[in-house]
Amino acid sequence: MSEKLLITLQDDQLLVKFSQELTLTTITSAQTKIEKYKTKIFDKVVLDGTNISYLDSAGALFLYDLQQYFKNHNISVSLLLQESKQKQTFAFVEENCRNAKVPFLEKKSSFLEEIGKLFYSNYRGFLSFLYFFGQLIVTHLDAFVSLRRLRFKEIAFEINESALKALGIIALTSFLIGVVVAYQSAYQLKMYGANIYIVDMLGLSILRELSPLITAIIIAGRSGSAYAAQIGAMKITQEIDAMETMGFDPFAFLVLPRIIALIVMMPILIFVSDIMAMLGGMIIAHTDLNISMQLFLDRFNEVIAAKHFFVGIVKGPFFAFLIASIGIYRGLMVKDDTQSIGFNTTKSVVESIFAVIICDAVFSIAFTNLGI
Amino acid sequence: MDLIKVRNVQTVFGNKIIHDGLNLTVSEGEIYGLLGPSGCGKTTLLREMVLLQHFSGGSIEVLGYKLENIKRKEAQQLRHQWGVLFQFGALFSSLTLKENIALSLVEYTDLSKKMIDEIVAFKINLVGLKPDDASLYPSEMSGGMRKKAGLARALAMDPKLLFLDEPTSGLDPISAREFDALILKLREMLGLTIVMVSHDLQSIYDTLDKVAIIDNKKIAYEGTLKEVTSAKSKFIETFFGESNE
Numbered sequence: 001m002s003e004k005l006l007i008t009l010q011d012d013q014l015l016v017k018f019s020q021e022l023t024l025t026t027i028t029s030a031q032t033k034i035e036k037y038k039t040k041i042f043d044k045v046v047l048d049g050t051n052i053s054y055l056d057s058a059g060a061l062f063l064y065d066l067q068q069y070f071k072n073h074n075i076s077v078s079l080l081l082q083e084s085k086q087k088q089t090f091a092f093v094e095e096n097c098r099n100a101k102v103p104f105l106e107k108k109s110s111f112l113e114e115i116g117k118l119f120y121s122n123y124r125g126f127l128s129f130l131y132f133f134g135q136l137i138v139t140h141l142d143a144f145v146s147l148r149r150l151r152f153k154e155i156a157f158e159i160n161e162s163a164l165k166a167l168g169i170i171a172l173t174s175f176l177i178g179v180v181v182a183y184q185s186a187y188q189l190k191m192y193g194a195n196i197y198i199v200d201m202l203g204l205s206i207l208r209e210l211s212p213l214i215t216a217i218i219i220a221g222r223s224g225s226a227y228a229a230q231i232g233a234m235k236i237t238q239e240i241d242a243m244e245t246m247g248f249d250p251f252a253f254l255v256l257p258r259i260i261a262l263i264v265m266m267p268i269l270i271f272v273s274d275i276m277a278m279l280g281g282m283i284i285a286h287t288d289l290n291i292s293m294q295l296f297l298d299r300f301n302e303v304i305a306a307k308h309f310f311v312g313i314v315k316g317p318f319f320a321f322l323i324a325s326i327g328i329y330r331g332l333m334v335k336d337d338t339q340s341i342g343f344n345t346t347k348s349v350v351e352s353i354f355a356v357i358i359c360d361a362v363f364s365i366a367f368t369n370l371g372i
Numbered sequence: 373m374d375l376i377k378v379r380n381v382q383t384v385f386g387n388k389i390i391h392d393g394l395n396l397t398v399s400e401g402e403i404y405g406l407l408g409p410s411g412c413g414k415t416t417l418l419r420e421m422v423l424l425q426h427f428s429g430g431s432i433e434v435l436g437y438k439l440e441n442i443k444r445k446e447a448q449q450l451r452h453q454w455g456v457l458f459q460f461g462a463l464f465s466s467l468t469l470k471e472n473i474a475l476s477l478v479e480y481t482d483l484s485k486k487m488i489d490e491i492v493a494f495k496i497n498l499v500g501l502k503p504d505d506a507s508l509y510p511s512e513m514s515g516g517m518r519k520k521a522g523l524a525r526a527l528a529m530d531p532k533l534l535f536l537d538e539p540t541s542g543l544d545p546i547s548a549r550e551f552d553a554l555i556l557k558l559r560e561m562l563g564l565t566i567v568m569v570s571h572d573l574q575s576i577y578d579t580l581d582k583v584a585i586i587d588n589k590k591i592a593y594e595g596t597l598k599e600v601t602s603a604k605s606k607f608i609e610t611f612f613g614e615s616n617e
Contacts, residue, residue, distance in 0.1 A: 233465075234465070237460065237462055237465065238458045238459075238460065238462035239462050239463075239464055239465065241419075241424050241458065241462060242456065242458055242462035242463075242464070243464075244423070244424060244451075245422045245423070245424065245451060245454070245456040245535075246451060246456075246475070246476055246525075247447075247448050247451030247452055247476075247480075248475075248479065
């Protein structure tokens with residue numbers, strides 16, 4: 001039998017003859033065929049399923065839907081099924097549909113509703129960050145009232161884990177940045193014969209801006225994300241809950257040590273970054289512009305005031321605070337599913353880099369207005 | 373003496389009501405079970421009792437402290453007097469078994485290291501773990517070991533009150549029965565009062581003295597297991613129906 005479905009329209013009667021299988025895989029083609037006839041006029045339908053060799057629940061559901069459709073359009077329907085097993089299947093489907101025929105209402109929300117929800121969830125997010133911040137400050141005060149409560153062991157561990165172990169990558173990156181910046185400017189300076197000004201350029205840009213930013217970005221990507229993921233995982237395994245029930249304040253145990261560790265170490269990391277970036281620049285100045293190391297250092301001493309160095313270093317603790325607190329906050333926001341670890345880790349990096357750049361801009365404006 | 377009094381507790385998440393006026397009382401020395409269909413808020417109630425979650429209305433009193441307006445210091449004192457075993461142990465993954473158990477002792481007491489080691493060894497033995505396991509990290513332990521380790525940690529400070537969240541779930545039947553026996557033994561030896569959430573019918577019959585059944589946002593039944601079928605609740609019928617034939 002080549003034709004699976006035979007539809008004939010005689011006078012006012014539509015005869016639909018099914019044959020072979022009526023299953024998940026075949027109902028779509030049957031549906032398109034029947035669809036064409038639905039527009040025509042008739043007042044009696046016979047759904048002939050006597051030749052169906054196999055009927056699954058989807059097929060039965062399809063028959064049931066057809067039956068309902070015609071009934072709703074005041075067309076008398078008769079359904080013929082041969083095998084008792086198929087009748088059972090159909091009866092089973094019919095019964096379940098009658099009991100639970102609640103169409104899934106796709107909730108359509110208007111544009112305004114979406115905006116409202118978005119705004120509200122952002123507002124809630126902001127409030128929860130403020131809540132986190134408040135708790136952080138209370139714990140900070142608490143810790144500094146009695147220094148004994150500071151957990152020095154954890155701080156030392158975090159200093160090693162999130163700062164000392166980052167020294168290598170920070171040194172290498174800064175060195176390369178120094179090389180690249182020097183190389184690019186060397187070409188321009190050579191055209192004007194202003195070779196010696198490479199020292200001024202590098203000194204100002206690296207000490208004031210580049211080193212703090214590079215360090216902050218690496219730490220945000222490396223340690224900030226690690227904080228979010230570690231604390232997020234602890235949240236999922238209920239370790240944070242366990243700490244709370246045992247009376248260990250997670251803020252004192254997990255949050256403060258990390259924040260303090262980064263605040264202490266960030267200026268040191270920036271200092272290392274300064275040294276390495278200047279070294280990179282110095283090498284390029286030597287090879288490309290024929291400025292000897294001695295000359296470079298003499299000029300550096302002459303034109304770069306110490307304040308430029310301190311401007312860079314001072315930013316460190318602020319960047320550190322932002323990175324650590326955003327990373328930890330994101331970790332604590334993790335819900336009971338693994339997906340939210342990834343989501344919050346990503347967010348922690350994006351948000352902390354963004355916050356660092358905003359903070360840097362504020363510093364730039366402030367320092368310029370102060371004439372530093 | 374009543375150690376826990378829950379009076380008219382209401383819990384609302386967003387616009388979903390979880391508890392609508394719960395009342396129950398746990399007396400000293402009891403093994404008390406919170407039962408109910410999944411999603412009825414058993415674990416939520418347990419979390420409210422151990423200060424992990426706020427409730428919207430009513431009052432919970434644990435060991436004489438009213439939780440709804442407890443102060444930081446009081447909460448801290450209260451936390452020293454209970455032990456909590458979480459469903460999956462919730463051991464600190466960066467610490468070994470020994471360190472996990474010792475943590476409270478190191479933080480809260482001025483015991484010597486030798487004394488702490490002795491206490492830890494005793495607790496490890498008490499819950500049926502081997503002394504060799506002491507240096508394992510949680511990731512190196514089996515599910516059953518983690519539960520026992522969690523129990524040892526919960527018992528570290530010799531609490532009066534022990535909360536267990538599904539203590540036998542995820543254990544094989546033999547380990548589960550062993551765990552039940554352990555709980556009964558501990559109650560006898562240490563005079564504990566135990567509150568647990570459980571789904572394990574065998575464990576419920578073996579260990580519990582008293583149960584509260586939460587169904588449809590309310591307490592459907594509170595009392596001993598013998599009379600449980602007297603209460604009218606669909607959950608009770610399906611859950612206890614067959615086994616009481």
